[in-house]
Amino acid sequence: xxxxxxxxxxxxxxxxxxxxxxxxxxxxxxxxxxxxxxxxxxxxxxxxxxxxxxxxxxxxxxxxxxxxxxxxxxxxxxxxxxxxxxxxxxxxxxxxxxxxxxxxxxxxxxxxxxxxxxxxxxxxxxxxxxxxxxxxxxxxxxxxxxxxxxxxxxxxxxxxxxxxxxxxxxxxxxxxxxxxxxxxxxxxxxxxxxxxxxxxxxxxxxxxxxxxxxxxxxxxxxxxxxxxxxxxxxxxxxxxxxxxxxxxxxxxxxxxxxxxxxxxxxxxxxxxxxxxxxxxxxxxxxxxxxxxxxxxxxxxxxxx
Numbered sequence: 001x002x003x004x005x006x007x008x009x010x011x012x013x014x015x016x017x018x019x020x021x022x023x024x025x026x027x028x029x030x031x032x033x034x035x036x037x038x039x040x041x042x043x044x045x046x047x048x049x050x051x052x053x054x055x056x057x058x059x060x061x062x063x064x065x066x067x068x069x070x071x072x073x074x075x076x077x078x079x080x081x082x083x084x085x086x087x088x089x090x091x092x093x094x095x096x097x098x099x100x101x102x103x104x105x106x107x108x109x110x111x112x113x114x115x116x117x118x119x120x121x122x123x124x125x126x127x128x129x130x131x132x133x134x135x136x137x138x139x140x141x142x143x144x145x146x147x148x149x150x151x152x153x154x155x156x157x158x159x160x161x162x163x164x165x166x167x168x169x170x171x172x173x174x175x176x177x178x179x180x181x182x183x184x185x186x187x188x189x190x191x192x193x194x195x196x197x198x199x200x201x202x203x204x205x206x207x208x209x210x211x212x213x214x215x216x217x218x219x220x221x222x223x224x225x226x227x228x229x230x231x232x233x234x235x236x237x238x239x240x241x242x243x244x245x246x247x248x249x250x251x252x253x254x255x256x257x258x259x260x261x262x263x264x265x266x267x268x269x270x271x272x273x274x275x276x277x278x279x280x281x282x283x284x285x286x287x288x289x290x291x292x293x294x295x296x297x298x299x300x301x302x303x304x
Contacts, residue, residue, distance in 0.1 A: 020062040020063060020064060020104065020136065020137075020231075021062055021102040021103065021104045021135060021136075021211070021233055022042070022061060022062050022077070022102060022103060022233060022235050023039065023100050023101070023209040023210075023233075023235045024036055024039055024101070024103045024124070024235070025037075025039070025100065025101040025102075025103070025115065025123040025124060026038055026039065026090065026098055026100055026123075026237060027098060027099035027101075027123060028090060028092060028096065028098050029096075032121075032123050033090070035110065035115055036087075036107075037088055037090075038087065038088050038089065038090040038237050038238055038239075039087065039235055039236070039237045039238075040076055040077060040080040040083050040084050040087050040235065040236050040237075040238065041077075041080070041083040041087070041107075042061055042078045042079060042080060042083070042235070043078055043079035043082060043083075044059075044060045044061035044078070044106065044107075045058040045059060045060050046058065046059050046078040046079050047059075048068075048069045048070055048073065048078075059078060060106065061106045061107065062103075062104060062105075062233070064213075064231035064232060064233060065077070065078065065231070065232045065233065065234060066230070066232070067229060067230070067232075067256055067259055067260060067261060068229070071160075071255070071256050072158055072159070073234075074232060074234065074256035074259060075158070075159040075206075075208065075234065075236070075255045075256065076206065076208060076234055076235065076236035077234050077235045077236065080235075080236060081158055084154075084155045084156065084157075084238070085155045085156070087155065087238050088238070089154055089155070089204065089238045089239065089240050090237060090238065090239050090240065091239075091241075091242060092196055092239055092240070092241055092242070093196075093241070093243070094196055094197065094200040094201075094202075094241055094242065094243035094244075094245055095195060095196065095197070095198035096195065096196055097193055097194070097195050098193070098194065098195075098196065099123065099191055099192060099193045100123070100192050100209055101122060101123025101124045101133075102124065102133065102135070102211075103115075103124050103133070104133060104134075104136075113126050114126055120191075122191070132187050132188070134186065134187050134188070134189060135184045135185055135189060135211055137213045137231070138180065138182040138185040138213065138275055139170075139182060139185070139211050139212050139213040139214060140168055140169065140170035140171075140182075140211070140212060140265075140284050140285070141167070141168065141169040141170070141183075141184060141192060141210070141211045142165060142167075142168055142208075142209075142210050142211070142212060142284070142285065142286040143165065143166050143167035143168075143194060143207065143208070143209055144163040144164060144165050144166065144207070144208040144255070144286065145163065145164050145166055145196075145200070145205045145206070145207055145208075145239075145249075146159050146161055146162065146164070146205060146206045146208070146252070146255075147161065147162075147201075147203050147204070147205050147249060148161075148203065148204045148205065149161065150203075152204075153204070154204035154205065154206065154238045154239070154240070155238065157204070157206060159206050159208070159236065160254075162249075162251065162252030162253065162254060163208065163252045163253050163254070163255050163258075163287070164249055164250060164252040164253075164290050165253075165286050165287050165288065165290060165298065166194070166196070166197055166200075166289070166290055166292075167194040167195075167289075168284050168286070168289055168298055169183050169184060169192065170182065170284055170300055171183065171278070171300045173303055174300045174301075174302050174303065175278070175302060175303050175304050176277060176278055176280070176302060176304075177277045177278075178277060178278075179275055179276060179277070180272070180276070180277070180278060182275070184211065196239075196241060197290065197291070197292030198243075198292055199245045199247045199292040200243055200245060200249070200292075201241075201243055201245050201246070201247060201248065201249060202241055202242055202243040202244075202245070203240075203241060204238070204239065204240050204241075205238075205239045205240075205241055206236045206237070206238065207236060207237040207238075207239050208234055208235075208236050208255070209234070209235055209236070209237070210232055210234045210235075210286075211233060212230055212231070212232050212233075212259075212285055212286070213230060213231040214230045214265060214266055214267055214268045214272075214285065215228045215229045215230045215261060215267040215268075216228060216267060216268055216269070216270055216273040217267045217269065217270075218269065218270040228261060228267060229261060230259065230261070230266050230267070230285070232259065249290075250290050250295045251295075252287070253286070253287035253288075258285070259286070263285065264283035264284075264285060265282065265283050265284050265285030265286070278300070278302065281299075282299065282300065283297065283298060283299050284298040284299065284300070
C-alpha cells in the first residue's frame with residue numbers, strides 16, 4: 001500500500017501535465033488499422049478517487065497513470081473495461097511482426113490528417129498545435145501479453161492474471177558515465193515494430209503497450225514522496241493469436257505489482273533521470289523478458 005502522503009504536490013504537478021500520449025493504432029498484415037480499432041478506449045476525464053481516498057484528481061486522456069491509481073487503470077488505461085465489450089479483436093499469427101503508433105491529442109481533437117497519408121508510412125503524424133508525434137520524455141517501451149483464462153472472452157478479461165513481457169525498446173549503445181540515448185526520445189522516433197513470439201500458444205490475449213518514465217530517488221526525494229513515482233501511459237489491444245505452438249507460456253508477473261516503486265527500474269537516481277549517466281545494475285522495469293525460448297533478466301547491454 002502506498003501512503004497517501006505521497007499525493008502531496010502530485011496534484012499541482014499533474015495539472016500542468018498535458019500533451020503526453022497514448023498508443024492508439026496497430027499495423028498488421030502490412031496495413032494500418034483504424035484509430036482505436038482493436039485497442040480499448042479510455043474514459044476522459046476519469047476520477048481515481050474511489051481507490052485511494054486522497055487521490056482526488058480527475059485525469060485526462062493522455063495524462064500519466066501512477067501506481068496510486070486503480071489496478072485496472074495501471075493495467076490497460078482508465079476505465080478500460082467500460083470500452084472492452086465494444087472493441088474489436090484482432091486475429092494475428094504467432095511470429096507475425098506488427099507496428100504500433102501513439103497519439104498526443106485527445107480523441108475529441110482527432111482529424112484524419114493526424115492518421116492518414118502520414119510521411120514514411122507512419123501511423124500518426126501532423127498535430128494541429130504544431131507538436132510532432134514524438135515522446136516528450138525518456139524511458140523504455142514495454143510490451144506485455146496476458147492470456148485470457150480458457151473459455152473467457154477477451155472482451156470480459158480485466159488483465160488480473162499473469163503478464164509476460166515480449167519486447168523492450170530502451171537505451172541505444174549505453175555506456176556508464178556517458179549521456180544516455182533513449183531510442184524513442186527524439187523528434188522523429190523510429191518505427192515501433194516487434195514480433196509476437198512464434199512459441200506463443202494459441203488463445204485470446206491482452207497486449208499492453210506503454211512507454212514508462214521512471215520515478216526518481218535522491219537525497220531530497222524519497223520513495224513515498226512527490227516525484228518518486230513513475231509515469232505510465234498504458235493501453236491494451238485485444239488479440240486472438242493463432243498458433244501451432246504446443247508450448248506453455250512462462251511464468252509471468254502481476255500488474256500492478258511489478259510496477260510498485262521498489263521494483264527494478266521503477267526509480268532511478270537523479271543523474272539517470274536527467275540522462276547524465278546510467279545507474280549501475282539498472283534493469284528495465286516490467287519484469288523479465290521472454291524471447292520465445294528463454295526468460296531473460298531485462299538489462300541494457302552496456303558498452304565498455
